[in-house]
Amino acid sequence: MGRFVVRRVLQAIPVLIGVTFLIYCLVFLLPGDPIRALMGEKQDPHLALVLRAKYHLDDPLVVQYWHYITGVFRGDLGTTYTGRPISDIVSQRFPVTLKLSLTAFGFEAVIGILAGIFSALRRGKFLDNVVFIATLFLISIPVFVLGNVLQLELGVNWKLTPVAGIEDGWPASYVLPGLVLASTSMAYIARLTRTSMIESVRSDYVRTAIAKGLPRRRVIGVHALRNSLIPVVTFLGMDLGSLMGGAIITERVFNLPGIGGQLAQSVSLREGPVIVGLVTLLILIYLVANLAVDVLYAVLDPRIRYE
Amino acid sequence: MTIIEDAVPAPRGSDEETAPLLEVRDLHVEFHTREGVAKAVNGVNYTVSAGETLAVLGESGSGKSVTAQAVMGILDMPPARIPRGEILFRGQDMLKMSREERRKIRGAQIAMIFQDALSALNPVLTVGYQLGEMFRVHNGMSRKDAKARSIELMDRVKIPAAAARVNDYPHQFSGGMRQRIMIAMALALEPDLIIADEPTTALDVTVQAQVMDLLAELQREYQMGLILITHDLGVVADVADKIAVMYAGRIVETAPVHELYKRPAHPYTRGLLDSIPRLDQKGQELYAIKGLPPNLLHIPAGCAFNARCPKAQDICREKVPALFPVTEPDGTELPGRGSACHFWKETIHG
Amino acid sequence: MSEQIIERPVPADGPTAKAPDPGGKPERVASLWRDGWYDLRRRPMFLISGFIIVCLLILAVAPGLFTSRSPFSDGFCDLSHSMDGPRSGHWFGYDVQGCDIYTRTVWGTRNSIIVGVVSTILTTALGGVIGILAGLWGGWADSLISRVSEIFYALPILIGGLLIMSMVGSSNVWTVAVVLSVLGWPQVFRIMRGEVIGNKYNDYVAAARALGAGPLRIAFRHILPNTLAPIVVVSTMNLGVYIAAEASLSYLGIGVQSPDISWGLMISDAQDRWLTSPHALLFPAGALSLTVLAFIMLGDVVRDAFDPKLR
Numbered sequence: 002m003g004r005f006v007v008r009r010v011l012q013a014i015p016v017l018i019g020v021t022f023l024i025y026c027l028v029f030l031l032p033g034d035p036i037r038a039l040m041g042e043k044q045d046p047h048l049a050l051v052l053r054a055k056y057h058l059d060d061p062l063v064v065q066y067w068h069y070i071t072g073v074f075r076g077d078l079g080t081t082y083t084g085r086p087i088s089d090i091v092s093q094r095f096p097v098t099l100k101l102s103l104t105a106f107g108f109e110a111v112i113g114i115l116a117g118i119f120s121a122l123r124r125g126k127f128l129d130n131v132v133f134i135a136t137l138f139l140i141s142i143p144v145f146v147l148g149n150v151l152q153l154e155l156g157v158n159w160k161l162t163p164v165a166g167i168e169d170g171w172p173a174s175y176v177l178p179g180l181v182l183a184s185t186s187m188a189y190i191a192r193l194t195r196t197s198m199i200e201s202v203r204s205d206y207v208r209t210a211i212a213k214g215l216p217r218r219r220v221i222g223v224h225a226l227r228n229s230l231i232p233v234v235t236f237l238g239m240d241l242g243s244l245m246g247g248a249i250i251t252e253r254v255f256n257l258p259g260i261g262g263q264l265a266q267s268v269s270l271r272e273g274p275v276i277v278g279l280v281t282l283l284i285l286i287y288l289v290a291n292l293a294v295d296v297l298y299a300v301l302d303p304r305i306r307y308e
Numbered sequence: 309m310t311i312i313e314d315a316v317p318a319p320r321g322s323d324e325e326t327a328p329l330l331e332v333r334d335l336h337v338e339f340h341t342r343e344g345v346a347k348a349v350n351g352v353n354y355t356v357s358a359g360e361t362l363a364v365l366g367e368s369g370s371g372k373s374v375t376a377q378a379v380m381g382i383l384d385m386p387p388a389r390i391p392r393g394e395i396l397f398r399g400q401d402m403l404k405m406s407r408e409e410r411r412k413i414r415g416a417q418i419a420m421i422f423q424d425a426l427s428a429l430n431p432v433l434t435v436g437y438q439l440g441e442m443f444r445v446h447n448g449m450s451r452k453d454a455k456a457r458s459i460e461l462m463d464r465v466k467i468p469a470a471a472a473r474v475n476d477y478p479h480q481f482s483g484g485m486r487q488r489i490m491i492a493m494a495l496a497l498e499p500d501l502i503i504a505d506e507p508t509t510a511l512d513v514t515v516q517a518q519v520m521d522l523l524a525e526l527q528r529e530y531q532m533g534l535i536l537i538t539h540d541l542g543v544v545a546d547v548a549d550k551i552a553v554m555y556a557g558r559i560v561e562t563a564p565v566h567e568l569y570k571r572p573a574h575p576y577t578r579g580l581l582d583s584i585p586r587l588d589q590k591g592q593e594l595y596a597i598k599g600l601p602p603n604l605l606h607i608p609a610g611c612a613f614n615a616r617c618p619k620a621q622d623i624c625r626e627k628v629p630a631l632f633p634v635t636e637p638d639g640t641e642l643p644g645r646g647s648a649c650h651f652w653k654e655t656i657h658g
Numbered sequence: 659m660s661e662q663i664i665e666r667p668v669p670a671d672g673p674t675a676k677a678p679d680p681g682g683k684p685e686r687v688a689s690l691w692r693d694g695w696y697d698l699r700r701r702p703m704f705l706i707s708g709f710i711i712v713c714l715l716i717l718a719v720a721p722g723l724f725t726s727r728s729p730f731s732d733g734f735c736d737l738s739h740s741m742d743g744p745r746s747g748h749w750f751g752y753d754v755q756g757c758d759i760y761t762r763t764v765w766g767t768r769n770s771i772i773v774g775v776v777s778t779i780l781t782t783a784l785g786g787v788i789g790i791l792a793g794l795w796g797g798w799a800d801s802l803i804s805r806v807s808e809i810f811y812a813l814p815i816l817i818g819g820l821l822i823m824s825m826v827g828s829s830n831v832w833t834v835a836v837v838l839s840v841l842g843w844p845q846v847f848r849i850m851r852g853e854v855i856g857n858k859y860n861d862y863v864a865a866a867r868a869l870g871a872g873p874l875r876i877a878f879r880h881i882l883p884n885t886l887a888p889i890v891v892v893s894t895m896n897l898g899v900y901i902a903a904e905a906s907l908s909y910l911g912i913g914v915q916s917p918d919i920s921w922g923l924m925i926s927d928a929q930d931r932w933l934t935s936p937h938a939l940l941f942p943a944g945a946l947s948l949t950v951l952a953f954i955m956l957g958d959v960v961r962d963a964f965d966p967k968l969r
Contacts, residue, residue, distance in 0.1 A: 019809035027821045137958070141951035143902050145909050145925060146943040149932050157933055205427040211382050212422075213493065214415030215445050227432050246814025250906060254929075264817070265910060268824045276821065284812050303477040304431055 009295050013288045018070060020284045021277070025066045028273045056082065056274075069277065078278040087278035090263060095282070098259035100171050101251065102244040104179030109187040110237055114230070116187075117194025121229075122221065124199060132195070136188035144247065148181040148254035165256040174257075182251040186240050193236055197229035204228070231301050238294025242287025328355040329501055329533040330379065330418075335393035337374050337557075339604075340386060346604040348374040350557035351393075353631075356501065356533040361524075363536045363548035363565070365580070369601050371557035372537045376503045379535075380420050381410045397501075416446045419494035421523075423506040425486035429478035435462075435489050436474035442496040461492040465522060484515035488522065495526060501533040508543060520547060541584055545569065550644055553577050556602050556612035559631060560648040573634045573647035573656040575617045611650070623650050690887060690964070697963040704959040710952035717764060718771040727761045729919060734758070743937055750941040754927060759938060763945050766919040769831045770949055773838070773904035774897045776831075780839035781900075782846055782893045789850025790885075793858065794877055804851070807844035815841050815903055816910070823912040831920075834904050834913050842896070849892055853885035887964045895957030898950045905946050921946040 052058075057065045072079055078087040120132040139147075155177060156164035162177040163169045201207060202225050210224040249261030260279055267275040337349035349371040356362045366372040377383045379395055381402065395402045397418065402410060422428035430438060439461055440454030449457070455474065462470035465488040478486055487507060494502050504523060508516040524547045527534045536548060544551060544565065551568050553561040553576065561574040572578040579597040599616040602608055608615060614624040627650070634645035637657050649655055698704045717724060727734060735757035744751040750759035792803040810818075818841045823829050826837070857863060858881065866880050907913030908922030916923060921942040928938035 015805055016808045016812055019805065020812050023809060023813070024821060027825050030825055137951065137954060141898065141902075141954050142947045143905055143909075143922075143943075143950065145906065145922075145929075146939075146947060149925075149929060149939060149943070153933060153936065205422065205424065206430040208382055209420075209422060209428045209493075210430070212380055212414055212420045213442060213445070214411050214413070215441065216411065219441075219445065224430050224433075228430070231432075242812070243814050246817045249816050249820070250909065253910070264820065268820055268912075280817055280821070283814070283817060287812055287814075302432055304479050 005299055006292075006296055009292055013292055017284065017288055021070060021073070021281050022066055024277055024280050024284075025069065026062065028276050029062060029065065052082070073281060078281065079274045081272055081275055087275055090275060091260075091278070091282060094258060094260050094263050097167060097257055098245060098248050098252070098261065100175050101178055101182060101248050101257060101259060102241065104172065104175045105183035105186075105244050105248075105251075106237070106241060108180050108183040109190050109240070112183075113187040113190025114194050114233060116191040117233075118198055118221075118226070120191065120195045121198035121202065129195075132191060136191050139184045139188035142184075144181060144184060144250050145254055147184055148178070148251060151177060151181060152254065167257055178251050178255040178257060181254070182244060182247060185247075186244065190233060190236060190240075194229065194233050197232050198225060201225045201229040227301070231298065234297055234301060235294055238290050238297070239287075241290040242283065245283050245286060328357045329360075329398065330356045330535075331394075331396040332375065332379065333394040333396065335375060335378060335395065336391050337371070337378050337383065338389050338391060340389060341605075344605045347607060348388075348557050348604055349378065350607070352554070352557070352559055354552050354559065354562075356535055358500065358533055359528075359531040360550070361527065361534040361536060361548045363538060363544040363551045364554060365538060365541065365544065365551055366554035367539055367601050369556075369604065370554040372554045373505055374557075375554075376420070376505055376535060376537055380418060380503060381414060382420075412446075415442060415499070416497045417499050418501045418503065419497070419499040421487075421490050421494045421502065421504040421507045424510045425483070425490045426478060426510075428490060429486065431478060434475045434477055435481070438478075439474075439489070439493055439496060442493060446497055457496075458492075461496055462489070464495070465489070465492040465526075467492075483511050484519060487511060487515075487519050491519070491523060491526070495530070498530055499532065501535070502527070503535045503537070505537045506539070507536070509538070509540070516543070523547075541569075541580060553580070556607055557604065558612065558648060559646075560613065562631070562644065562646045563634075563642075564644050567642070567645065571656050573645065573652045574649045575619050575651075575655055576613050578655065579616075611648070619649075619651050619654065621650070694887075694964040698959060701959050701963070703955050704963075707952045707955035707959065710948065711956060714767055714771060714949055714952065717767040719768075721765045721768065724764050725761045727758060729757065729762050729765050730917070734761070743935065751935075751937040753924065753938045754931065759924075759941050762919050762924060763921070763942050766921045766924065766942065766945070767949070769914055769918065769920050770901045770904060770946070772831050773835045774901040774953065776835035777838040777842065777900040777904075778893050778896050780835065781842040781896060782889060784839060785843040785846025785848075786850050786889060788843065789847040790854055790877060790882070792847070793851040793854025794873060794881075796855075800851070803847075807847050810841060811844040811848075813841060816906060819903070819907050820910065820912055823907060829913060829915055830918060831904070831914055834907060835900075838900050838903055842900070845896075846889060846892060849888050850885060853888060854881055857881045857884050891957070891961045891964050894960040895954070898953030898957060901953060902946075902950050 057068050060068075069079065078091065080086050081090075116132050116135075120129045123129050152164060155161045163174050167174045202221075204225075206228075207220060207225050210220045215224070245260070248259060249264060251257070252259045252261040253265070260283070264276065264279050267279070332352055332354050335349055335352045336347070339346040339348055348369075352371070352375050354362060354364075364372045364375070374383070374388075378388075378390060379402075383390075390403060393403070397413065402413065405413075429435070436455055436458045439458035440449075440451065443449040443454040443457050444451065459470045459474050462474065467473065467485055467488055473481075478489070481489065487510075491507075494504075507523065508519050511519060520543060523534070526532075534547075536544065538544060548565045550562065550564050552559045553568075553574065555576050561568070561572065561577045563573070568577065569581065572581055576597070579595075582595040583597060597616055602612050602615070608625070610623070610625040610627055611617070611620070611629050614620040617624065629648045629650045631646040631648045632652055634642050634647050634652055634656060636642060637653075647655070722728075735755045736752075737756040739752040739756040740754050742748075742752040742756075748758050748760060750763060753759055753762070788803060788807075792800045815838070819834075819837055822837045822840065823833070826833050854877075863876060863880050866876055871879070904913055905920065905922030905925070908920040909926045911923075911926065914920035914923055924942040925939055925946070928935075928942070932939045
């Protein structure tokens with residue numbers, strides 16, 4: 002088990018380095034000179050030189066990247082060109098995105114899995130068809146459309162939820178955005194759970210469980226469910242990263258001051274270090290989530306451990 | 309204890325002492341598929357008594373497993389349907405029982421051993437858990453006691469170092485050991501009847517014999533009824549008391565085991581026996597029954613075997629043969645023997 | 659990580675093991691397509707989605723058939739009508755610039771369809787070719803390519819799109835399509851690679867190799883036909899996903915740029931006044947949802963009909 006985790010961690014490192022390098026290249030190939038842009042009207046050649054040296058801007062890209070990535074491994078995400086630590090921005094913005102993503106994650110896991118299980122157990126019946134049509138719509142309606150519609154209906158017309166912003170704190174301000182952000186994944190989870198559940202209900206070991214005279218509750222709850230959740234857990238773990246990426250749209254619809262809004266703003270302002278810092282953080286979370294899934298996967302499926 | 313109860317149903321055994329353990333009467337099973345109705349079992353009758361071993365022989369698709377699953381109550385319904393028939397266990401028709409009543413019989417009084425233990429055991433639960441579940445669910449035993457009993461069981465089926473392996477997962481065992489775990493699971497509550505569906509097919513030949521011997525030994529010890537489903541004539545010879553040969557959802561021949569080998573009374577049985585490779589036939593071409601088993605969606609009229617039968621006459625294409633009692637040429641009854649062939653006399657005596 | 663899903667340990671003699679089928683390979687593949695097509699035609703969802711998609715294609719190719727106005731002509735927009743609601747002759751109302759929403763929605767179809775189709779083709783070609791090569795080569799080349807694909811896979815499509823689009827500078831439907839493909843190829847790659855590796859060791863491939871078939875012949879004649887079904891399925895499903903992705907990028911202001919028309923952009927423009935005049939958002943949103951729905955439905959039925967694992 003320990004060796005398994007170590008191997009997975011080692012495999013994740015090249016991906017982290019690769020992604021950050023890719024982003025680094027993308028960001029610093031952006032047209033325009035950030036220092037010149039920073040100084041605006043008051044160009045000072047001397048200060049410009051100092052700043053360029055400080056941010057290693059005249060070094061080759063690979064060297065710049067080296068300075069950066071070693072910093073990341075020391076826990077230093079760097080500073081903006083105005084000297085503000087990026088960790089400062091992160092600590093201000095990140096909790097919003099994290100709360101939003103985790104709320105969404107909870108919704109998609111609970112609602113998605115339950116819908117999938119009931120759909121599988123009532124296969125071909127009314128409830129199954131309802132769930133199927135619901136997933137079709139959730140997948141088809143873009144998040145920003147769904148977000149706007151629900152905001153108008155639940156927030157403005159029925160006054161059930163705050164319309165926008167985070168003034169009401171968690172959970173009030175995050176329920177509706179979380180639900181909206183979760184919508185697409187929730188549908189995929191429901192479908193995946195259904196397929197996987199149907200497959201395991203048909204399996205030989207479930208037939209054995211029935212032949213043992215176990216009550217139906219136990220056959221489904223212990224023997225079928227345990228196996229059919231394995232792919233679902235995998236999807237959930239990989240999806241945590243995508244949720245944080247997708248939060249960028251939900252944050253805009255509901256005017257939440259999270260990472261997404263900051264990222265969009267920094268891209269338009271060409272704030273390279275901020276972009277790289279934030280994206281690196283998102284990727285890091287994605288990789289950690291994947292790692293957690295791998296470990297969980299090995300716990301859920303004992304066949305993996307002994308390969 | 310005859311197994312020929314074709315047209316006239318035997319009088320109901322009201323007394324448990326004299327009634328057979330299991331009696332299947334005129335059982336029909338059909339599957340409703342997109343292509344039509346597949347008639348998998350078409351009027352099967354058999355009985356099994358305590359301590360007796362019935363071998364059900366047939367190719368895949370002959371209905372031998374479906375019959376067993378119907379007895380066990382594990383058919384998926386739908387698509388399966390049982391339009392007719394009775395399955396009497398200790399004189400009570402299980403098809404008329406409530407779900408809950410049937411569930412309580414499953415595992416506790418009738419248990420089943422499946423062919424491929426690797427897929428039949430749950431891959432993500434330890435064998436100890438899966439064995440212990442029998443005691444916990446049926447007897448309300450505590451987790452700890454159930455585990456102790458599981459270890460005893462594993463010892464009983466001769467799994468080495470049972471106490472150390474009780475927390476292992478099925479994939480960590482060899483094929484033979486896994487099948488022993490299946491046997492242990494079936495045996496856990498000392499059922500009256502065990503149905504073994506091709507219990508050794510997935511195993512190596514050397515292991516096959518060991519597992520078969522174990523099963524026979526345990527059956528003798530506990531005086532259980534055993535239904536052994538197989539397509540392998542070799543497995544049957546040493547273990548079974550009587551044999552029922554199935555073809556296209558019907559029993560085509562029944563006989564005490566050694567009589568069947570000596571004097572088959574149905575051309576299909578004869579074909580099966582002739583297709584066993586034998587050492588004294590070295591150099592000769594192997595015999596094989598020509599043609600393929602019939603499509604269960606369109607079972608031919610008359611005897612289902614007629615298209616493949618070397619003896620087929622016009623009557624075979626018109627009239628379904630009943631299971632005729634088989635006698636000696638002088639009319640002496642041969643107990644337990646029957647053949648569903650219009651020309652059984654020619655087959656057995658000719 | 660999902661290698662584990664693809665390469666789950668399968669009991670060698672278990673019922674799930676792919677049935678080796680040494681002879682009659684092309685017949686089996688052909689019958690898969692025939693059965694699939696037969697299956698498709700009888701599904702109402704296929705007919706519904708097919709009908710919607712045909713309508714959308716006609717709209718995309720010839721928007722002039724449905725509206726006499728052109729959104730690019732002088733005097734098309736009239737600020738005095740800004741945000742006016744639906745009325746006779748202007749059934750969808752006007753947007754903030756006083757442009758007729760119906761005409762713009764009709765003309766917006768083309769960009770959505772272009773992005774959907776072009777991204778899907780590019781993704782499939784890119785992922786498919788790289789997947790075949792990696793699967794056939796194996797060894798270190800395969801490992802290297804797989805790691806690279808993981809790097810792209812780790813980049814969420816919106817974040818990656820945001821970065822690349824802002825770097826590209828000029829953004830229009832074609833650059834959006836290219837960017838989506840650059841970010842999307844690992845998905846097809848993974849499936850293709852998995853299928854190639856899965857098929858590579860099948861008996862019929864070994865048989866072909868034993869008969870002296872070269873690697874290229876094996877790839878195209880023996881492996882490709884068997885891998886095509888899952889690729890077609892995933893590509894069909896991607897059509898809707900890419901159309902939605904374009905709208906999302908345009909909604910964020912980094913996709914299709916004004917004066918070019920995109921439903922995502924129209925929705926973004928209408929959002930500020932959504933609470934007071936919802937019509938400006940609802941019509942492009944409805945068109946977008948219906949389009950994505952049609953392609954998702956198509957993907958669903960195609961998967962049900964052609965995915966041999968579900969047969």
